[in-house]
Amino acid sequence: MATSGLAFFEIENSSRIASPQPAVRKDKQGTAQARSDYELSEIQLAKGSARVTSEPLTQPTTGPPSPSPSELERRLSIPDVADQVSGWAPDRTVASWKTKWRMLSVCFMSLGNGMNDSAPGALIPFIETHYNIGYAIVSLIFVTNAFGFILAAPLTQSIEHKLGRAKSYALALSIQAIGYVIIVCEPPFPAVVASFFLLGFGMALSLALSNVYCANLANPTTALGCFHGSYGIGGIIAPLFATAMVSDGIRWSFFYTITLAVSIINLGYALWAFYHFENDSPNEPQMALRPTISHQTSDGEPLSRTQVLKKSIRNRTTLLGALFIFAYQGAEVSVSGWVVSFLISYRHGDPSRVGYVSSGFWAGITAGRFLLTHPASKIGEKVAVMGMIAGAVAFQLLTWLIPNVIGEAVTVAILGLLLGAVYPCATSIFTRLIPRSMHISSLSFISALGSSGGAVSPFFTGILAQNIGTMVLHPICIGLYGVMAISWLLLPKIAKRSE
Template sequence: MTVARVPFRAPVVLAYTAFVLIGVSAGVGGVLLPAQIGDYGVDMATIGITFFTFSAGFMLSGATAGGLIERHGPRLTLAVGGGAFIAAALYTATRPPFWALLAVQIVAGYGGGLLESVLNAYLAKLPSATTLLNRLHAFFGVGALLGPLLAAWMLTALPWTAVWLVLALACVPLTIGFLLVYPRHDPPGDTAQAAPPGDQDAVPVAVPRGDGGAPAAELERTGLLTTVLRAPAVLLASVFLSVYVGLEVGVGNWGFSFLVTEHEEPDLVAGYIVSGYWLGLTAGRFLISPVATRLGLTATGMTYACLAGVTAASALIWAAPGGAVAGAGFVLLGFFLGPIFPTAMAVVPRLTSARLVPTAIGVLNGVSVIGGAALPWLAGAVAEGVGVWTLMPFALILALVQLAIWRLIETRMTPE
């Protein structure tokens, strides 16, 4: 296969930096909630409405990302996402009325979601996409770990609005960078084919593969989003990631209560274990993909191995006789969960055509927040009614569901 070398290091480094900021913005939220509740004089249920408005903006970004990339290219689409995030953050920093805080979260969710979708789509078209996307999401984990520390430190001397001002200012040079280093338009055709081993800087020559079986005339008539939503493989991948995010967030949200109630761990120890879960998730994204590549595992094979690890870790925590074993299980669970989301993004070019990849990734990204909201809520409702011990059987069931869905997805992939 003939390849053409292109300098893509600057866009990749900028993408990693952007995901650190996205992770920081996600990580500060929980630390700021008590200050926002006190400032606005609302209760926890009322401030929780911001989660839904943010998610609405995030889902909207997933639905529109592909069309924006198609018409305007990644450069301007990233600038729109960065601009929306900056505008929302700056307005939030002015301490708006509560109704306006709810509304501006739609803009913040749209801007952040657009950045995520476009950067995922861009890296998915590069060689060694699986490793690149795992690193990308690992840097999100780095930001999510740093965010609470930053917010807690700033709140010792400044109001909560100052944190949003810092986020807005940090996004300004990133947005300028998007305009300087990203291409105006995506290259035509399908660049999803794998590069030769060891050729990390080679981008394969485009090989058109057809728009998911849809003729060009039909694609123009129905539109990118409608065509993607009619693709069974993309819908299965969306459900897969929705279940994944539900499992990841559900364990992250309720793991502390599980450890304190079921294993009678002190609050401090339980907090450390939950932190170990998130550290394990970040480490898994940095480490597993390179090791799998050296062992000759494909992206699908690595995902099967990770899903098996998630299943085993969930069973280990459930059966653990003591807190130490359960703690080790939490770290292992995070470690094996880590690569699943970015690897699912990396195989999207094998589920549809190059022209539909950005739209498909936007749909996957947007739909994933449904599971991230609904399944943790369901886990909490079950725990409230039956007992928090149900968390790990719940996680085990979701792990098995992921295995079944991944098998269905694999049968619809083009060969690696």
């Protein structure tokens, strides 16, 4: 900055700061009327946690005249206080860079989760052939995956409290790595089923923590769009690699060496990025539970973690949010997991080629999360989500009825585009409706239990496909869109927080 007086800025403890001086009155042109010299009064940051002070900037005796008050204000360009507190502003502070590295870390973890969820769609036909099993048996991988998500829901809060953010991420990624090692060894199918339980638990833990982290930044809808957009990138990559590998005669299980490497890299990076995360609360929102539980009993005593969890689960937004995400994830993963089998059975597609349709679906999801999230926040997330659900129903019907592979590949990609922005927009709305002190417990419940829909729905699709055919995918997804619309309409109205 050009003004030398800025060197006097420093952060002081609130106990050392005197009462602020009266503000200088200005006319419409911004010219000071009451004083000849310009003095920056103390600026109190949000909730009085920190304050910025400066010494008077006096007129120099020599040299060019000092700028007018309005010119000095323009040069200072003090960032928005909310952005300073969140660390998601484009300033050059240490806190800002820490946040950017952490945001990159959660995006990489999301990319790995996307690879994990999208790969089975391309690999299921080859898993069935290798183990000589049908749709119903192979669908057990989705069941145990769901159990992993469900088990993580009540445990995420305690794990984060005991281990801290960095070690919690390390635990989640270590569990995923163990699951991938089991699959790479190509064990008997029951061991493969068990490994998907580990994958579900690890994914649920990292997903819940990352959702809370992104939702508490200054621009949560944009941050969540990047986070979940990275999931879509992983969803694009995995079917491409998986289809190319099995088409060249490589064993299907070797694909999971890629996801194993990704999880190990993410483990080390997350430990570094979130190291001492709990000590950074002055410059970045503190989302660990230890210092910030504010719920109290009628006697004024703070509630225990179990009581906070029970209170969160009884919250209307938490319950409706879990139902909404359950239906959303169920539809998303069902399309990704079974559309390839549908094209092989009903459109006589080539198994070595139609696997790329799943990548097209995830490409649509990725584009939606990066391109539609910001416009949706401008329109209003509640209205935008309803419009995207209506569009998803229309293109699901087209996918069902168009009688050729190319046409269905296009409609599947557009379906992904419409579904892409739904998750980040919904999470942004949930964080506005849920009290801040309940974010970690409520969003953990929504992420873990809600995301189990990505395992339960594909399982039931496989069970019905065994007896009826894979065309059941489409009516199941349309029904899930209906559940999404109903639960969305039942959400409370957004009101300004009093917190």
